[in-house]
Amino acid sequence: MALMKSERPVGIVGYGAYVPRYRLITQEVSEIWTGGNTVSPVREKAVPGLDEDVATMSIEAARNAVRRAEQVCASFTPQRLGAVWVGSESHPYAVKPTGTIVAEALGATPYTQAADWQFACKAGTEAMQAAIGFVGSGMTSFALVIGADSAQGRPGDALEYTAGAGAAAFILGPAEEALVEIEGSVSYVTDTPDFWRRPHERFPEHAGRFTGEPAYFHHIASAAQTLMREMGLTPQDFAFAVFHQPNVKFPLKVGADLGFTRAQIQPGLLVNEIGNAYAGSALLGLTAVLDISQPGQRILLASFGSGAGSDAFCLRVRRSAPQSGALTTRAYIQRRVPVNYAQYSRLKGNYVMH
């Protein structure tokens, strides 16, 4: 069996999203670099402010998760978090954890296991799988996992059209007190060189068309199919399906290949409005679905990380999310301030002053 389940049932007791307020209409990228001749794979993307990074975005998403968890689970306090794990490929420091900054901001220090995770865009979901084991074994009662990125794309490169930003945070705890039970998960990885960034390089490299079939589609389809087969479920058993979203086309195609309808995918498909939030991409989609899901509904979540791998999860909603205390993901998306390419370049620090 490839299916992973914990001894004790584990669920999500609180979740939270964060999307920065600036948006670049990506047609601007096309105008600047190709005279408008490139059709952008997304309409617009979220851009962090000058004072935002993965630590600050993680903190706001985590605060929203804490506010929901406090309403859902009477015994929860930030002091009871046994882990604060942040998955990202844009941690503010190369050496110095983001997790300690987030833990300190939440009041979860000092007795907690703070760590940073990385595996391109699936850094957050692998932290979630590890947290299932951490909570499911009884080592700790609650664990916080975050997927967050402020994605980098070299000016003019294909990645610049989609590299977005955002964070999603989840507090895992005992399933009987949770909003959502995590019924099982699968992780499927191979050594596939589709996308990478060497130390000291600011922008990542990618293997062009190679990023599609052998990387994204093969890994997600394998993880999701194995998960459904071993759990005895079919696409019709799920109300929603959320996939990693590097563009609009890939998640719709992998979903259709697996047998999901557009109606199942659309509620968690945010990439056209916020771009690809890398480690936050699929997980932000999950937060948008949790905002509207009803008890009894099942959700399929499948991330993708270059290098390459996919983590697929089967979730079953136990109760509707509390509607107060934290903004919905859609509310963060609606809070948008468009910037032009020059303003965007300033926000991204692409101007060098001498």
Add this chain to the structure above:
Amino acid sequence: MEVARFWRTRHQRYQLMGEVCPHCGTKIFPPRDVCPACEGEAKTPFVFSGRGEVYSFSTIHSAPAGFEKYVPYTVALVRLEEGPLVTAQLTDVDEKDVYIGMPVEMVTRVLREDGERGMIVYGYKFRPRLTQPAPEPQHAAEAAAAA
């Protein structure tokens, strides 16, 4: 040394943690261990809600060292819900939209960076208080159509 000062003040900067006076209940920020109201010893930690209102404000066009990249930015005196006045930068707001009495909330942001090699200093700023808007069904439909 600066690093040591930033480390000592991390709780107040990240969490807006001050003190509450055990004698008269006055909430104190920044922490000073002595109650400004009754002069009693006050060392009980208290985490502020982060909600407040703009009491006064001023926009900075010529910034001190370390803050140049943020100009122009607005600094405000914020009256916290629990009483104290705090000086902080406003963020996620355009200068022309700021007014006295504007409801704001605390967010943790980058205050400044000591160049490419130095530490990143995080701390509280305030932004216009976010509220859950009414759903925009046409926006979702539009997104679906564009996809």
